[in-house]
Amino acid sequence: MTNFEVERKFLVATEWLVPAGAPSSHLRQAYLSPLGSGNEIRVRAKGDARLMTVKAPDEDGNPLVRREVEFPIADEVFEQLWALAGEDRLSKRRWTVPLGDVTAVVDVYEGELAGLRVVEVEFDGVDTARAFEPPTWFGEELTGDPAWSNRELAVRSEGRRLRSD
Amino acid sequence: MTNFEVERKFLVATEWLVPAGAPSSHLRQAYLSPLGSGNEIRVRAKGDARLMTVKAPDEDGNPLVRREVEFPIADEVFEQLWALAGEDRLSKRRWTVPLGDVTAVVDVYEGELAGLRVVEVEFDGVDTARAFEPPTWFGEELTGDPAWSNRELAVRSEGRRLRSD
Numbered sequence: 001m002t003n004f005e006v007e008r009k010f011l012v013a014t015e016w017l018v019p020a021g022a023p024s025s026h027l028r029q030a031y032l033s034p035l036g037s038g039n040e041i042r043v044r045a046k047g048d049a050r051l052m053t054v055k056a057p058d059e060d061g062n063p064l065v066r067r068e069v070e071f072p073i074a075d076e077v078f079e080q081l082w083a084l085a086g087e088d089r090l091s092k093r094r095w096t097v098p099l100g101d102v103t104a105v106v107d108v109y110e111g112e113l114a115g116l117r118v119v120e121v122e123f124d125g126v127d128t129a130r131a132f133e134p135p136t137w138f139g140e141e142l143t144g145d146p147a148w149s150n151r152e153l154a155v156r157s158e159g160r161r162l163r164s165d
Numbered sequence: 166m167t168n169f170e171v172e173r174k175f176l177v178a179t180e181w182l183v184p185a186g187a188p189s190s191h192l193r194q195a196y197l198s199p200l201g202s203g204n205e206i207r208v209r210a211k212g213d214a215r216l217m218t219v220k221a222p223d224e225d226g227n228p229l230v231r232r233e234v235e236f237p238i239a240d241e242v243f244e245q246l247w248a249l250a251g252e253d254r255l256s257k258r259r260w261t262v263p264l265g266d267v268t269a270v271v272d273v274y275e276g277e278l279a280g281l282r283v284v285e286v287e288f289d290g291v292d293t294a295r296a297f298e299p300p301t302w303f304g305e306e307l308t309g310d311p312a313w314s315n316r317e318l319a320v321r322s323e324g325r326r327l328r329s330d
Contacts, residue, residue, distance in 0.1 A: 084219055
C-alpha cells in the first residue's frame, strides 16, 4: 500500500536519555537516487530485514507529507544495490519511545554523524500533526528542512561538504 | 548478480521486416529516477513479469558499459511504483533475432514514439563489441548517445520537449 507519510522532525535536547526498556533496532541505509531532485530511493538494512523504499514528494508540495512505497528485497539484491549506491550512506540506532497517542522515533546517528540525535513523530493526518505539542525534550524543529533530511545527512556522514541545491 | 552490460545500439533501417517466427514480448516501463544524473532506476512489465532495474554508469566512464541489477518485484509493488513514477513512461514490443554468435533485440516503440525502431546487441566484452560488424539492416549507430537512451525516449513519448542536460 502506498503510505502517505505525515511526520514532524526535531533535534533531541541534549539532556534527554533513552528510557530504560525502550526497544531499538540498528539501521544502515544507502541512497540510489541523486540528492535534491524527484523521488528519494534508498535501500535499508533494519536488523535482519532488507528493504527498498521509494519516497515521492507530495503532489501539492506540502513539506509535512510524502508518498512512500516500501518493500522487502532479497539479501543478495540488497548487497548488489548497496554496492551501486556509492558513498551516500549512513547508519544509526533507532529507539521507539511511546508518547501518549503517538510514538516518537529517536535516531542516534553513528560514524561521522555521531552526536547527532533526531526525533520523528508520525501522524495520521495533517491536522493532528499541526496540533501536536512537542514535549520539553524536543529541541529545534527540522520538519521540511532539506538540510536535515536523511538524504542530506548521508552526504555529510561521508565527511563530504554539504552540497546545496 | 550484478551484470556488466556491454551493448551497442542502432536505428533499424526502414526496409527491414521482423522475420517470421521471431519471438516477441510486450514491455512497458516507467522511470523513478530523474533524467540525466546518476543511477537509472525503472520498473518494467515484461509479459507477466514485473521487474525493477537499477543501472549505474560505468566507473571508468566507458559509454559501452553499464552495471545493472535487475530483480523481480510483486505485482502490487509494481503498481504502486508505477503510480509514483510520473509521466516518464514508454511501451514497446521487443523482437529477438539471432544474428550469428550474438542476438539482436529489436524494439518497436508504441504510442507517441510509434515508427521508431531500435536494435541492440549485447556482447560478452568490450573487445567483441568493438569488433562487431553491423549487418546492412542496421542504420545509424546510437551507442552512448544520451538523446537515444530509453530514459530520454520516455520523456519524448509523453510528447514533452526533449530536455537537455
